[in-house]
Every structure is written in C-alpha cells, then in structure tokens.
Amino acid sequence: MKDAGAAPLDTASPRSRSPADDFIFVDAHWQLRQSYRQDILQPQFFAALREKRLLGVRDPSNGRVLFPPRSFSEAGFCIMSELVAVGPGGIIRTLTRLPGGGPNNRPAVLLAFVQFDGADSAGAGTLRGAGTDLARPSDLIGRRCRAVFKDNPAGDWHDYWFELDGDRS
C-alpha cells in the first residue's frame, strides 16, 4: 500500500540537475491514503484459519471449488457463497525459490502453489522443511504436502505453511 499521510504530491523538493546529461528534473514522491475493501467472504475465511481450517468456495456455474474464496466468479459470471472445507493435504503444482539477501537480509524461501484436496485451484504459500539449496526445486512438483498451522493462529495468512508428505502423488 502507498504510505498514508502528508500531501498527495510533494513537488517542493529542490530541482536536481543530472551531471551526466545536464537535464533538469523535479523530484517528487507519492503519499496517498487509500482504503481497500475486503471481499465479503474473507472474514469467514480468516475466522476459519484461527480454527486451523481451510475454506474454499464453490462456483455454482461449474462446480469448481476455488481457494482462497472470493464472492464473485470471473469464470461463471455469478455470485459464489457456498464455503467448502479443503485440505489440509494437497499437491504441489509449481514452485520457485526466491533468493535471500536484500537490505533486510531475508532468507531464501520456496514459494509453492498447492492444490488442496477438495479444491480446483492452487493457492500460494511457503514450503518449509524441504531445504532451500535444492539443485532443481521443480523436482518437487507433483509431491504431496500439507498445510501446517502454527500453535496459536491469528486469523491471517501467516497462520500456516506447507510441509512435504512422505509419499509422491
């Protein structure tokens, strides 16, 4: 989100001159306040996370269960309201390894999209316990995994992650 506060556009900064090409620029930066409305199904979704449950929503136009839920179907042009329990097991459909480092020296992570059992779409999350030094992370595609919840879920996306099961789908 953009930073909240202050004036919408700060053009009070002094003019800067680029030494390389002698062109004059005016420096500016945005500070806009914004509010974004939550989908009406999401409070139930996040409440379920606090109970260590995962919910998708059924699209009445085609029967697909989408995870995470949202209230309007792009595919079916219809309202969706039937929440359906999915997971916690699932299949890794794809993944990537995001390198660590950066100004905050963040650790490398495996980002996976997992199709939970009972769902017809894949959801994103981090895959833990598989090591981040794999030569070919794509070898894990097709492996079964499960959502693992932390001890005291807060009702947000940080409540769970993925861990590999022992068997291959």
Next chain:
Amino acid sequence: MSTRIATVLGVAQLPMRTRLPQYTYADLLGRVAQSALADANVDARDVDGLILAMAPTTTLGVDEPHYWALAGLPGAARFLGRVHTLASSGLTAFRLACAHVGAGRARRVLVLAADLADESPDLVGAIQMFSDPFAPPSAPGGAASAHALQMSAYMAKNGLDERDMAHVVVKNRANGVDNEFAQLRQAITIEEVLASPVLAWPIKRLDASPRTSGAAAVLVGPAGEPGVAATGFGSFANHAMMGARMVPGVDESFFDGSDLATAARRAYRVAGIDDPVEQIDLAEVYASFGILELLAIEALGLSAGGNAARMMGEGHFHRDARIPVNASGGATCGSPISGTGLIRVIEATLQLRGQAGARQIARPPRSAAVSAIGGLFQLQDVGILEA
C-alpha cells in the same frame, strides 16, 4: 489472399534506451506520431482517430501525462480512445484501431505509445500495488517470480533444464545486435545466462527484459489502401487468480499457454489460416522472459506442445530458420511496456515490407503472426499481418 480488415499505412519507433532524458512524455508522443505520418505520407489533418496504448503511469514523472499532449496529436479531436491492458496494450490498441477503420467508422486511426523508464526506479513497487492486499503475502506480485513458477512447471513437465531454456534469450540477444532500435545490442552466451544472478529460480537476470524508455506509432487505414494488411485478430482474458489456471484437467493455461492458443485460433480463423506451420512466415511475440516465447511458439501452432525449447536448441525459430521468431531480438532486447505490443506490429510490418535492414529475414515473407500478453498471463492478443 485473406480478407483485409485494415492496412498499416505507416510505422515509427524511437530507439529504445534505458534513459531518454532529452524528451518529455508529450515530446515522445508527438515525435513518434510525426515519424509515422511521414512514413505513411499522410497529413495530420487527414487522421480522424487516435488511440493511446498505455501502461501504469504511476512511475512516470507526472501521473497520467498524456493530458499534457492530447490536443496536439493527430486525430485526438475527432475520435479518442485509451487502452490499458498492461504489456498487451499496444497490440490491443492496434486491434481496436483496425476494427474501427474496418467498420468504416474512420479512415485513418493513429495508435501511439510511449514510456519513460528513467523517471522512477519504483516500477516493481508500482506493479505490486496491483496486488489484492488480502491475497497471501507470499503470492507473487512481480513478473519474475510469477513467470518463474510458470517456467518451473514447464521444465518439469517437458524434462528440460536451465540450459535448454537459455537458448531463447541467447538467440534473441544475437538478433538484437542487428536491430538499431534495440536497447541491448550485445550477444550473450548460454554460460553467461546461467551465471547471471537468480531473480526467482529458474529465472535469471539475463532471462529478463530490461526496463526501457521508448515510443512507437502505427497509422491504420482502410483495407483498400496499399500496404501491409491486418487480416485477423483474436483475444482472450482469463482469471486474475494464477492458481485457478494451474489445475490439470480443469485449466492449465498458466502452464501451457492454452489461453494464447485460443486467441491464436480465433485470429487464424478470421485470417483463413488452417496450417500455421505452412502459412506463417515469421512471428513477433511479446516475451519479457524466455518462457513466454516458448509458450507463444506453441500457442501459435508453430511447434507441438512442449517441444519449442528443443527445436530452438536445434536452430529452429532463429533468423535464418523457416519460421523466424523475434528476428528483431524481441522484448528481451528492449521492452517499453506501453509500446512493446505495438513494436511487435512494427517489426512484423518492416519484415513484410522488406525494410528491416540488417535484421531482415532472408526468405521474403508473406505473412506474420504477432502476439502480446498482459498481466500475469491473463490477457492475450494475437494478430495476423500479410504483405
């Protein structure tokens, strides 16, 4: 000859660069418009429509800068449109201009695009602001990680390694050496690609297109006028949710390019093409990462599913091959987001005219397929051009 929808009367592009500090956005639009009209030998007073192809403007020096240029641009006072479908904006705008002219609503419509990549370093941050803040924080908001997920699945499905995938950008960068408009004009090796920093495995820095400043223009006229003809278009839009397009047996379009294939079938049907391998002589496809070019080749029916990388390693799709793909070097040699789809049209037009200079393909082409993709593989556009 297929039925003509409209004619490309004139084209122009500015050399793509990291920085174009000598121009404002308004300057870029005006200058490239002048050049396209000169190429067409058409007076500005004879242009009766203008469509702007635009990408996010939050990273430009001022937001929505086209308002500082509109009134003086050819056609703006008579029919004005604006298209924003991200990196497909240029091709989408060209398609709409051809439809407008083809329907007899205007005689000459100008399509314009401009980008200034040097006005803010915060493109990634701006793109991440598209993301739903209630989506998982681990969901990719940037193009590199999203297309890494796509490339990873493609490699696993087709038994390919990183070396196989690197052939695309190596071929394109070699082509770019001969393109005087390209931003990156240095050939690279597979070893250099593999040794470049990983952005999101398996995508490396040299797999990716650079940030680019540039401008492009195409003047569209009626089907009866001489010039390269637009003979077919197709488009498609799918879920914003990437994960809804990753499901075997339901929708795997994020992995296999089947949405782009749908757009291609629609374009081919209009153009009367039923065997693209025999009937298409070249392709200019938007591919900001190598994986997108492989998926586009397969979606356009220029190879069977899953074998484009191996074919490219064998020399197919190179400039001297039967069907060259991105003989210009493509988007990995320069890709102003607003105009990159329009540049595909321009490059195909120059090839069909035989005016592509050092990058001209040897065999005189009669037909070309152009494609572009907007968003995270969400919006698809395909066009067919004929000499």
